[in-house]
Amino acid sequence: MVERARDGIGGNGHLGSGTRDLIAVSYHDSVAELQGLIGPAAGLGPFARAEWFARLETREAAPLYACARHGEAVAILPLAQRGEVLHAMRNWYAFTWAPLGAADPELLTALAADLRRRSHQVVLDQLSEPVATSIRAAFADAGWRCEQQICDTNHYLRVEGRSFDAYLGGLAGQLRSTLRRKSGALTTEIVEHFTDDRWADYSVIYAESWKPVEGDIALLRDFARDEAAEGRLRLGFARHGDDLVAAQLWTLEDGVAYIHKLAHRRGADRYSPGTVLTVALMRHVIDLDQVTEVDFGTGDDAYKRIWMERSRPRYRLDCLDARQAAAWPALARRFARNLARCGPRS
Known part of the structure; x- marks a missing residue:
């Protein structure tokens, strides 16, 4: 010091x-x-x-x-x-x-x-x-x-007192049609606790997903464990039969749901597992956790605009x-x- x-x-x-x-x-x-x-x-x-x-x-x-x-x-x-x-x-x-x-x-x-x-x-x-x-x-x-x-x-959603069904009704018709056709093929589960077995499931999906290799999966694991200890973790899974096909890591804090990491198994695209699991988690955080905002993190990805209604810039400050x-x-x-x-x- x-x-x-x-x-x-x-x-x-x-x-x-x-x-x-x-x-x-x-x-x-x-x-x-x-x-x-x-x-x-x-x-x-x-x-x-x-x-x-x-x-x-x-x-x-x-x-x-x-x-x-x-x-x-x-x-x-x-x-x-x-x-x-x-x-x-x-x-x-x-x-x-x-x-x-x-x-x-x-x-x-x-x-x-x-x-x-x-x-x-x-x-x-x-x-x-x-x-x-x-x-x-x-x-x-x-x-x-x-x-x-x-x-x-940063893409984000202001819930503004809506139920999940009211929010879903405002999404694109093509997305709602996909849900009607695909939801029956998958089962979803959302857990709020951390165990080594649950994290192993998440890690397997992430390793086999379309996402790039993580920079520091050990840090993410410690973060998820500590968030669970405070009741803030929402870890979602989607299965086709007994096969795990998608996993997502969300957390809650001060009325905001943060979407950290999405992953689904390559080869499972025909089931739209990411879409189905995102819907399940959105329903959970809006109707059960009653958040006021959902934050989809950084990146101006097209798929984020499907779910979020607003965006805001993030800035870089260079001081010389x-x-x-x-x-x-x-x-x-x-x-x-x-x-x-x-x-x-x-």
């Missing part, structure tokens, strides 16, 4: 007077060092919890938690040093990235100012619009040159410190790209 008190921050990176004089900035290589400072992250989902970052940090060569404290308020940026650049600590399982603790602008600005001691560049991706807006403002106030771009799309020579080549490339987009003047 490294800790220092900040003298304050203004638009030019220098602190003014007031409460910001008392902000303490510290750096840690494990979230365990911050236990007791981090409260529950209500409304931000499974990827803005200390437990999630505790899993990720063991897979990073140089994890870095930048922490700013003032009184009871705490803001933490979970980062990873990769080469000379600081990145958001995340992997491809995570739908979003967000700071831990308070989104206090003065704390975030204190962190942004102090991070110039650590790197000339900070890259954060998979940010929601509110998170991107607050962090960009903090880094800009601390003197960084920030570029914000859309990096991904022009006061450091190491940032100049990247700033020059950014300037050239922006100039090319503008085109020649008439």
Whole structure:
């Protein structure tokens, strides 16, 4: 851990007077060092919890938690040093990235100012619009040159008090016709507990599915196990007779159902197992769990538009410190790209 008190921050990176004089900035290589400072992250989902970052940090060569404290308020940026650049600590399982603790602008600005001691560049991706807006403002106030771009799309559903049948009635007629023809060939099961046997079933389907090979199936297993312990796991299976043909991993949190992973066995397409199982899980989370939202994660895949009614962008924020020579080549490339987009003047 490294800790220092900040003298304050203004638009030019220098602190003014007031409460910001008392902000303490510290750096840690494990979230365990911050236990007791981090409260529950209500409304931000499974990827803005200390437990999630505790899993990720063991897979990073140089994890870095930048922490700013003032009184009871705490803001933490979970980062990873990769080469000379600081990145958001995340992997491809995570739908979003967000700071831990308070989104206090003065704390975030204190962190942004102090991070110039650590790197000339900070890259954060998979940010929601509110998170991107607050962090960009903090880094800009601390003197960084920030570029914000859309990096991904999140498809989601607002249930708005509907029953599952009401929701289903609004889906495309072709999908409803497929369900009428295929549902009778399959049986579905949804479990909320975790066992080694259940996970083995899921793993077999994923290994034999149309999906690419997982990057870290052990991490996903630990995540599913811990979510089950908190009552948040919804693991779905579809069978044709005795043969398992599809499996899906969902979780629930704060009224939101998160669709993490879908898989079905190659060669079972004629039964539409993914469609049938998705319907069973949608019915379960809407009618039984009574969620208010369903989140289909990242990726602008066409099949997600079949189920979800809305979409929203996810952002990448690239922050460069022009006061450091190491940032100049990247700033020059950014300037050239922006100039090319503008085109020649008439």
